[in-house]
Amino acid sequence: xxxxxxxxxxxSVGNPERIRNVARRVIETQRAGHGVVTVVSAMSGVTDGLIxxxxxxxxxxxxxxxxxxxxxxxxxxxxLLAMAIDALGARAVSLTGAQAGIVxxxxxxxxxxxxxxxxxxxxxxxxxxxxxxxxxxxxxMAGQVTTLGRGGSDLTAIAIAAAIGADxxxxxxxxxxxxxxxxxxxxxxxxxxxxxxxxxxxxxxxxSKVMQSRSVEFAKKFGVKFEVRSSFNENPGTMIxxxxxxxxxxxxxxxxxxxxxxxxxxxxxxxRPGAAAQVFSALSAAHVVIDMIVQNVSVHGTTDISxxxxxxxxxxxxxxxxxxxxxxxxxxxxxxxxxAKLSVVGIGMRSxxxxxxxxxxxxxxxxxxxxxxxxSEIKIAVIIDEASVQAAAKLTHASFGLEHGPYTV
Amino acid sequence: xxxxxxxxxxxSVGNPERIRNVARRVIETQRAGHGVVTVVSAMSGVTDGLIxxxxxxxxxxxxxxxxxxxxxxxxxxxxLLAMAIDALGARAVSLTGAQAGIVxxxxxxxxxxxxxxxxxxxxxxxxxxxxxxxxxxxxxMAGQVTTLGRGGSDLTAIAIAAAIGADxxxxxxxxxxxxxxxxxxxxxxxxxxxxxxxxxxxxxxxxSKVMQSRSVEFAKKFGVKFEVRSSFNENPGTMIxxxxxxxxxxxxxxxxxxxxxxxxxxxxxxxRPGAAAQVFSALSAAHVVIDMIVQNVSVHGTTDISxxxxxxxxxxxxxxxxxxxxxxxxxxxxxxxxxAKLSVVGIGMRSxxxxxxxxxxxxxxxxxxxxxxxxSEIKIAVIIDEASVQAAAKLTHASFGLEHGPYTV
Numbered sequence: 001x002x003x004x005x006x007x008x009x010x011x012s013v014g015n016p017e018r019i020r021n022v023a024r025r026v027i028e029t030q031r032a033g034h035g036v037v038t039v040v041s042a043m044s045g046v047t048d049g050l051i052x053x054x055x056x057x058x059x060x061x062x063x064x065x066x067x068x069x070x071x072x073x074x075x076x077x078x079x080l081l082a083m084a085i086d087a088l089g090a091r092a093v094s095l096t097g098a099q100a101g102i103v104x105x106x107x108x109x110x111x112x113x114x115x116x117x118x119x120x121x122x123x124x125x126x127x128x129x130x131x132x133x134x135x136x137x138x139x140x141m142a143g144q145v146t147t148l149g150r151g152g153s154d155l156t157a158i159a160i161a162a163a164i165g166a167d168x169x170x171x172x173x174x175x176x177x178x179x180x181x182x183x184x185x186x187x188x189x190x191x192x193x194x195x196x197x198x199x200x201x202x203x204x205x206x207x208s209k210v211m212q213s214r215s216v217e218f219a220k221k222f223g224v225k226f227e228v229r230s231s232f233n234e235n236p237g238t239m240i241x242x243x244x245x246x247x248x249x250x251x252x253x254x255x256x257x258x259x260x261x262x263x264x265x266x267x268x269x270x271x272r273p274g275a276a277a278q279v280f281s282a283l284s285a286a287h288v289v290i291d292m293i294v295q296n297v298s299v300h301g302t303t304d305i306s307x308x309x310x311x312x313x314x315x316x317x318x319x320x321x322x323x324x325x326x327x328x329x330x331x332x333x334x335x336x337x338x339x340a341k342l343s344v345v346g347i348g349m350r351s352x353x354x355x356x357x358x359x360x361x362x363x364x365x366x367x368x369x370x371x372x373x374x375x376s377e378i379k380i381a382v383i384i385d386e387a388s389v390q391a392a393a394k395l396t397h398a399s400f401g402l403e404h405g406p407y408t409v
Numbered sequence: 410x411x412x413x414x415x416x417x418x419x420x421s422v423g424n425p426e427r428i429r430n431v432a433r434r435v436i437e438t439q440r441a442g443h444g445v446v447t448v449v450s451a452m453s454g455v456t457d458g459l460i461x462x463x464x465x466x467x468x469x470x471x472x473x474x475x476x477x478x479x480x481x482x483x484x485x486x487x488x489l490l491a492m493a494i495d496a497l498g499a500r501a502v503s504l505t506g507a508q509a510g511i512v513x514x515x516x517x518x519x520x521x522x523x524x525x526x527x528x529x530x531x532x533x534x535x536x537x538x539x540x541x542x543x544x545x546x547x548x549x550m551a552g553q554v555t556t557l558g559r560g561g562s563d564l565t566a567i568a569i570a571a572a573i574g575a576d577x578x579x580x581x582x583x584x585x586x587x588x589x590x591x592x593x594x595x596x597x598x599x600x601x602x603x604x605x606x607x608x609x610x611x612x613x614x615x616x617s618k619v620m621q622s623r624s625v626e627f628a629k630k631f632g633v634k635f636e637v638r639s640s641f642n643e644n645p646g647t648m649i650x651x652x653x654x655x656x657x658x659x660x661x662x663x664x665x666x667x668x669x670x671x672x673x674x675x676x677x678x679x680x681r682p683g684a685a686a687q688v689f690s691a692l693s694a695a696h697v698v699i700d701m702i703v704q705n706v707s708v709h710g711t712t713d714i715s716x717x718x719x720x721x722x723x724x725x726x727x728x729x730x731x732x733x734x735x736x737x738x739x740x741x742x743x744x745x746x747x748x749a750k751l752s753v754v755g756i757g758m759r760s761x762x763x764x765x766x767x768x769x770x771x772x773x774x775x776x777x778x779x780x781x782x783x784x785s786e787i788k789i790a791v792i793i794d795e796a797s798v799q800a801a802a803k804l805t806h807a808s809f810g811l812e813h814g815p816y817t818v
Contacts, residue, residue, distance in 0.1 A: 057490075066492075
């Protein structure tokens, strides 16, 4: 017998019939001899409905009250799932985030988990019940309701798995797992059987949208083995685990694509200490989230700084930077929409050269212009025109033979 | 400055616009120099929607999970009202039942309040905030979510008023107060300025529907002065207070009417100890709620026992009693729908005779047959045909001159 944490997202519990399906699945898992803790999100649409209500009573709802409001979404789901499990003849107990012992800091709407005291969870597990925990929420030491922000339910599941020493955390979602590339772009993309936390982090932060980086980081930190799989079929999913020696052979695990990006370039920035800091402090103060930053060597005492960001944040970035450009004595501010980022990710990349050359060569062969390049130990990312992103993904996927699985040496 | 508890029911907070109206009202009260604690119900329709969801996942949802589910309704309202108050420039803090320190026993879906520790409420009041508390809910000592059952939000308000020593508890509802009779039946019925707890109890338990008896009993026990008034206008309401010496002069305060009743008669019950107990124990075990019971003197060693109940409970009562009739050796079981109860209520009745005579005389004059009679110290109730209930109410109202206010001597 092993101890499993299963997490079901909003789509998986989106209506009473789907809740009954999840109940069946949870019961099957328990009857196969496992202890089961199930973490659930709000039913899809519920959170958006609550946010709309909030904006109908206030133009800028307080974050404390927003948390009190949104926490009702998951509380509704835990009760309904527990009832559905009871109705199918097994025994379930629901716990809110507070009841499950999830203690957070006091930063409303994006709280961090400070610690988990899983006394209630363990008590009900010992008692033979399926334990249903509300994802996305916790409470402060002082008893304030908090929510964990985007991807919060995944984080709840991973953190509980760590706290109770679960053998596996299963993240049930509407996709079969993590693929070598988005199958909507590259139809012959393959589901990956496994990947390392580091690779998953690059995939997650690069728009593969399966999970938020913070949950993956948490899993990595506490060594929580987790699986991403579908709640709508019985297919095995993708296991995300610690790096193993054999993984070193995997040069490219997959390709991640992020559309709807924008690029901002500040030209003629005086090449002196503090200029870049002024630019990015201003953006940070305006809560503009930046992705890639590229600065090349200085020519004639000035340099150009470029960065990418989500297209939706572009107006805020431009408004923030116009006065800064003058303040630092730069020449001009240029921006461009309609770009996308394509990244190749693989743990073995750090010990194998030639990946960059092969990537650039295949894109060049396809007539696709590379506008920016950025690399990490296990990733090479390029910025290209959004219009050519599917062609680029197909070319790269084929060039590394990913239709047969990871590119190994 | 005084300390007020205001309670707003589901209709009063039924949509965002009404929530904003309540926010304005609460702020006006605070700006007039009062400390304000506001207790709210779930928005109208929300609780029914949740109950329907529950029945879509389970034919018989567990009461524990029902409480977890239903408690989200009031939690939603407290957050929205706090946001609306903030948006209008005042400061509000929402508290769930648990946060407000409302500790109950563990009887899910109909918990009793065990005690209230109003530390958080007092802290935020001291801090100058309007405190918004979720009605209808609490938690057990062990941290389980509970709900208080029907009329629970009124009870929350009265209990908090008692716990914090409020000067007044205002129950805002969709009617202007308590009337001498239901104005839909008797158009010239008058709103009462005040009545005693005892009178309100008789009115409440007799279908005036403004409040549940348990809240009135709680208020009486702890001496909480409360006012029933409308949330849709600025009219003063009805004050419910301790009996005063001058109230002794009030023979009839008002008339209460309860429709949709049914009557069951068991004829030929052997006149021996325990026969009645067998009948009513069986009904109690089947959770059938009984109203009036009448048994007349024995003739030829047998007697007839009659009782009234809500028409909806009649099928359950009949099914329960059929075997009991045989077991006690009674002759027959008869039942009748289409009856109603009319009661005249007044504190001075106990020291003044002639009320019964006047009531029976005016009904007789109207050709209205009295099927059963039951009296208490401050009430005379008669069972009549439902079809003649409006005529009876009008006749009685006029006979006691209630269009000018209470009938005094």
